[in-house]
Amino acid sequence: MKIQFIATVVGPLGPDVLQSLAKVSREQGAEWLSSKLIMQDGQFAAMMKVSIDDDKEAALRDNLAREFPTLGFVYAPVAAVEGPVQQIQVELDCNDRPGLTRDVNNVLANLGVSVSHFESHRVQVTSLGRTLFNASLSVALAPEMDIATLTSALEAVEPNARVHYREMAFAAHRV
Known part of the structure; x- marks a missing residue:
């Protein structure tokens, strides 16, 4: 079964860090449904709405932490939107x-x-x-x-x- 969550990533903006994050995510079977990025003075903060098979979520989180030790990761469930907006x-x-x-x-x-x-x-x-x-x-x-x-x-x-x-x-x- 597919699940969705919000991944927030913060840290120094090195060469190709975003492309590398995307590559590791894809390799683990994840898909970024949407993303937001803020950059300032060599630092960045990114939020991605991620979709992945529930049995692959833990491996994705482990791989991201291992591959990017200088970045901070926070994960949160996707909040349900009530009614049309x-x-x-x-x-x-x-x-x-x-x-x-x-x-x-x-x-x-x-x-x-x-x-x-x-x-x-x-x-x-x-x-x-x-x-x-x-x-x-x-x-x-x-x-x-x-x-x-x-x-x-x-x-x-x-x-x-x-x-x-x-x-x-x-x-x-x-x-």
Whole structure:
């Protein structure tokens, strides 16, 4: 019987480490259904949704730990999603200020929005004499939440904030 779990991997980003992880996974009969990767200053964190025969899971974990001793591995069950959700990509642009990221996160939490990706940047615009904030988010909205409510709440975080969105379609990624 096939099982699924989330594998989180962290550590130094060496040459071909991701390709090597994928190769070992394939050799053990695993398939990455989806993956997310973050890299910063020579380090990385990756999350993979893995599918494998239940009788091969222990061997996969053992082989990964043995082949990659400098990496940390954490495994978690796949959480069941209750009811249909709408996946959207959100872009937020506004003037920057202290506490803005915290306020955006509070709005999302108070609305019960599930965030799968949040990346923000601050850009100094010398000609305007201020710093601008841009956030790119991938979120899931429950059926009772509408995009207009989310947009209004995010635009209220900062005067002159602009929110753009588009619906997303996810495809499975195979290793």
